[in-house]
Amino acid sequence: MEKKNSVYIGTSLDGYIADSDGKIDFLDTFTFPEGEDMGYYAFMDRIDALVMGRVTFETVLGFNVPWPYQKPVYVLSNTLEQLPADYEDKAHLIKGPLKEVLANIHKQGHSRLYIDGGSTIQSFLKEDLIDEMIITTIPVLVGGGHPLFGEVNQTLIFECANTQRFADKVVQNRFLRIK
């Protein structure tokens, strides 16, 4: 079965996924027509599971909304001992080197993965483990914060496979790793 690691994320025009206070208000700069999901549900339909870091997991819990995922969630953490009891049937704690982590997830029958969270994405990119990135650029300059991208161990070449605007304001580009 095809193995694929995908990113679906929004950033500011200057490449931040959260501002210097950790806030993501800039994602709501523009309003969109009712029901416009910018391809999110179609993307979710074609993944088997999510992989996110502890910080992203705790951020989602902090939203105080019903658990938003229909697919299994793997929470990467080398520090957490266990997940909150309420989430034991929804999320799985997983630790270790990324390639081992991936092998374990694949063994569960989950091949097409949504990789989420800033430091998780950066860790995957450092090991050249990202195949696809769907990046929605909210065209605002916030000036600083938590960047989507960090250091890499080698130049990684992608191609822009699609580009699409939403509400005449926002642009979403889909990049595929070329090897």
Add this chain to the structure above:
Amino acid sequence: MEKKNSVYIGTSLDGYIADSDGKIDFLDTFTFPEGEDMGYYAFMDRIDALVMGRVTFETVLGFNVPWPYQKPVYVLSNTLEQLPADYEDKAHLIKGPLKEVLANIHKQGHSRLYIDGGSTIQSFLKEDLIDEMIITTIPVLVGGGHPLFGEVNQTLIFECANTQRFADKVVQNRFLRIK
């Protein structure tokens, strides 16, 4: 006459205009059909003059190619005393606070300006003096270097007015400042 400050620049997917050695080799990652200028000449046709910093000016001189500009060039520098004699009819040294600099350039009848060079663009953005940015994203991650964007004094909101791919690899987005 309409006054407009525009940027036309290429960056890596992680937002760098030069890598950590100051090199821009990544701009040549992909080859394009003969004659594909990615809108550069159409852009040059609709500007009256260029404004660039000393570093960009010296970089252009270092290319050892014939002087590439048909339009007047203003070189912003608070340290240079004069430009090399060979360039006296091609480029004009200009110094002082940006708003005064702009007023002086406008007095020469040059209203539609191409603002070029990393630190010059960042200075203009800090004073919210950029109206349009045409950014060609070369989808490679270089991991570090000279970023296009820096700190801003306030969140600046743009809209994506156009998006276009070239050679199925590269994407060019045009952003307009919304006020």
